[in-house]
Amino acid sequence: MIDAAPDPMPESAHQARQWIAxxxxxxxxRDILFRDPPEEPTTCCGRGCNGCVWEGYLQAAAYWCGQVRELLRQG
Structure with a gap:
């Protein structure tokens, strides 16, 4: 398991898509296989709820990106 230091969270879905791409x-x-990034949510109601599915997605994207960055540093 890769233990990555906390990375900054993307500020938007657009930025997360850029980082992931x-x-x-x-x-x-580099021909490195790694698990797929998190999928974007499809159930947002658009009301800005506390704990919105997009908040969870951005955290998951930041975690995935941090793990990939660490893997690339090691390889």
Whole structure:
């Protein structure tokens, strides 16, 4: 298991998509297999709820990106 230091959380879904695409390309370029990134939520009601599904997604994306960055540093 990869133990990554806390990375910054993406500020938006757009930024998360960018980070995931860039890191995915780096993994592919180095021929490294890693689990898929988290899927974007599909159940948001758009009311800005406390604990919105997007908050959880951004945290999961930050965690995935941190693990990939650590893997790329090691490899």
């Amino acid at each position: 860039e890191l995915g390309a780096q993994l592919a370029q």
